[in-house]
Ligand SMILES: NC(=O)C1=CN([C@@H]2O[C@H](COP(=O)(O)OP(=O)(O)OC[C@H]3O[C@@H](n4cnc5c(N)ncnc54)[C@H](OP(=O)(O)O)[C@@H]3O)[C@@H](O)[C@H]2O)C=CC1
Ligand SMILES: O=C(CO)[C@H](O)[C@H](O)COP(=O)(O)O
């Protein structure tokens with residue numbers, strides 16, 4: 001069946017290609033409707049990855065955060081018109097130990113495999129999760145990032161000690177905001193401190209116990225466990241501060257992605273007996289946990305609406321270029337496209 005796919009062929013150049021899609025008894029055809037930009041997409045769009053990586057991964061359609069409506073279901077599980085979130089990770093094997101998003105055989109949309117910038121997405125039925133009626137489409141669009149935060153917290157839980165008095169989140173952007181919302185709901189008896197660069201952004205974190213700009217952290221302040229949500233070179237500075245302000249034998253979730261390798265003070269990690277938990281992407285179970293979370297915590301669900309930043313209707317390739325530029329310039333929130341191309 002013919003489908004139009006909008007692929008990034010080189011930095012800042014997207015071309016429409018028509019591909020012949022294979023259909024099986026497990027295929028569900030989804031019309032993408034609301035797509036959200038991730039930092040990873042911006043890195044590809046602007047050519048901020050190594051040349052070898054770009055050569056290896058392009059051409060490909062960008063975007064791995066999004067939802068759409070079922071237009072045809074060969075599996076018989078979904079109704080036409082149902083709103084569904086598309087899980088970007090696609091495993092081809094099961095492993096009892098390694099989770100689906102860490103299997104080298106899995107494919108991940110918009111990382112060497114076509115993302116959601118397509119006329120129709122031909123998805124496997126197990127890669128779709130229904131959107132709750134109370135969740136607006138512009139929030140459902142970035143469920144993937146919520147599931148990433150959920151996954152990171154769950155991985156941290158595997159290694160944490162029993163001290164959960166104070167969580168520290170470094171990063172006052174999208175991921176930091178989402179992680180903070182999840183922590184505040186999941187750990188109502190713990191204190192939550194958020195560390196960021198700008199007062200203006202930190203004001204959005206009114207629901208946490210305290211916020212600090214990173215140049216004014218009291219020397220004696222200590223956290224039990226920490227989550228690094230800064231990314232880029234900021235990961236290095238954040239990790240450095242975390243090492244200073246975390247209690248001995250605390251645990252750190254590393255979630256921010258840096259384009260280039262960063263320096264880490266391993267000596268102090270050893271001296272304080274710290275545990276680092278790396279976490280990347282998410283799997284379908286994390287999406288299901290996210291949906292359950294959204295259904296259980298109404299206040300948290302509403303808070304996610306405050307994270308919607310710019311929203312635009314996209315009808316041409318030129319609109320995509322403009323939107324990626326606007327997203328780069330935007331100071332707060334997730335940028336969501338109404339995909340009408
Ligand atoms: N592990 C995973 O699977 C995933 C990882 N990510 C990664 O997470 C990172 C964050 O993404 P996102 O939240 O969308 O990005 P944002 O740019 O919205 O947020 C990052 C925030 O951290 C702030 N920051 C920078 N340096 C520091 C520091 N030293 N201490 C505290 N805060 C700091 C930034 O401030 P300013 O803008 O002023 O510099 C910004 O507000 C990115 O690297 C992204 O690629 C995203 C999705 C999934
Ligand atoms: O954003 C992400 C998940 O939501 C990941 O950071 C992203 O998938 C990493 O992949 P890549 O190596 O292609 O940047």
Ligand SMILES: [Zn+2]
Nearest residue numbers: 038039040064
């Ligand atoms: Zn992402």
